[in-house]
Amino acid sequence: xxxxxxxxxxxxxxxxxxxxxxxxxxxxxxxxxxxxxxxxxxxxxxxxxxxxxxxxxxxxxxxxxxxxxxxxxxxxxxxxxxxxxxxxxxxxxxxxxxxxxxxxxxxxxxxxxxxxxxxxxxxxxxxxxxxxxxxxxxxxxxxxxxxxxxxxxxxxxxxxxxxxxxxxxxxxxxxxxxxxxxxxxxxxxxxxxxxxxxxxxxxxxxxxxxxxxxxxxxxxxxxxxxxxxxxxxxxxxxxxxxxxxxxxxxxxxxxxxxxxxxxxxxxxxxxx
Numbered sequence: 479x480x481x482x483x484x485x486x487x488x489x490x491x492x493x494x495x496x497x498x499x500x501x502x503x504x505x506x507x508x509x510x511x512x513x514x515x516x517x518x519x520x521x522x523x524x525x526x527x528x529x530x531x532x533x534x535x536x537x538x539x540x541x542x543x544x545x546x547x548x549x550x551x552x553x554x555x556x557x558x559x560x561x562x563x564x565x566x567x568x569x570x571x572x573x574x575x576x577x578x579x580x581x582x583x584x585x586x587x588x589x590x591x592x593x594x595x596x597x598x599x600x601x602x603x604x605x606x607x608x609x610x611x612x613x614x615x616x617x618x619x620x621x622x623x624x625x626x627x628x629x630x631x632x633x634x635x636x637x638x639x640x641x642x643x644x645x646x647x648x649x650x651x652x653x654x655x656x657x658x659x660x661x662x663x664x665x666x667x668x669x670x671x672x673x674x675x676x677x678x679x680x681x682x683x684x685x686x687x688x689x690x691x692x693x694x695x696x697x698x699x700x701x702x703x704x705x706x707x708x709x710x711x712x713x714x715x716x717x718x719x720x721x722x723x724x725x726x727x728x729x730x731x732x733x734x735x736x737x738x739x740x741x742x743x744x745x746x747x748x749x750x
Contacts, residue, residue, distance in 0.1 A: 511694060512681040512732065513541055514595070518623075521675060523549035525619040525738065526590045533589040533613065535579050535606070536597025540566040547571040550591065556582065580605035584613040591619055598622040599654040603666055611741065620669060620739050625679050625732035626658050630688070632728055634720040642713045650700040661735025669739025679732040685724045689714050 519542075523529060529550045534543040537555035539562055547553045547569050556577040557563050563574045577583065579594075579601040592610055594601075610620050630639045657665045683691070692698060693710055701709045718724065 519545045527617045528590045531589050532591040535594045538562045542595040543572045544569050580609045582613050587615045589613045590615050594622045596624050599657040623734050623736045624658050624662050628730045628732045630730050638716050638720050647697040647701050647709050650697040662737050667737050670742050671739045674736035674738050677734040681730045682727040684727050685721045
């Protein structure tokens with residue numbers, strides 16, 4: 479992987495300016511966060527004329543970086559959390575690095591694709607966007623995506639889940655969560671934008687797997703911190719009454735909100 483470009487202007491802020499809500503649940507995050515559909519990465523590969531290097535920012539445990547490596551020759555995956563990087567899935571074409579979002583360390587115009595999966599709302603966006611302007615290659619694309627609170631199949635299950643997620647832990651989401659709930663539609667995005675397709679994330683989970691996922695929510699972590707109590711057992715008890723057999727699986731669905739952009743400069747824009 480190429481190192482930092484010599485002589486580039488140092489405009490980066492410190493790693494500590496970016497919140498880290500997930501180091502404490504890195505193990506659970508790796509086990510219980512849903513996986514993205516292959517169709518998403520097949521679509522992303524159509525957005526760029528070259529497929530040499532993709533930079534996955536806020537990479538977590540590599541849930542986007544590894545499938546990107548099926549379409550790009552090299553992937554740089556960075557995350558502010560060293561514990562997340564330590565839990566990342568190894569892949570011969572993925573290089574993991576602990577770094578803040580604005581600290582790619584890449585030479586100018588090196589990245590054919592820059593992706594941010596479920597993390598852009600935590601970033602210092604002006605600093606990150608300056609880095610994008612610097613390292614995105616001609617014709618390269620920036621893609622941000624997010625998913626909010628899911629729906630759980632089952633007429634009796636969804637209302638119970640909705641009550642817990644909105645009323646019990648809903649007030650404890652960090653302020654940045656509003657951008658997730660809006661599907662990133664209102665997130666500042668100063669790029670030449672194209673419309674994305676409609677894509678959905680799904681998982682078939684039993685009750686234990688759903689509860690494991692809830693345990694990774696930043697609102698749950700904040701609830702514990704503020705109230706010195708754990709809200710997940712309350713969800714477990716309420717959902718157990720309507721779930722049926724605990725090992726029975728139900729489909730969980732998250733619509734994906736995408737923002738896709740190109741630099742507003744010569745050589746920018748989508749492939750033609």
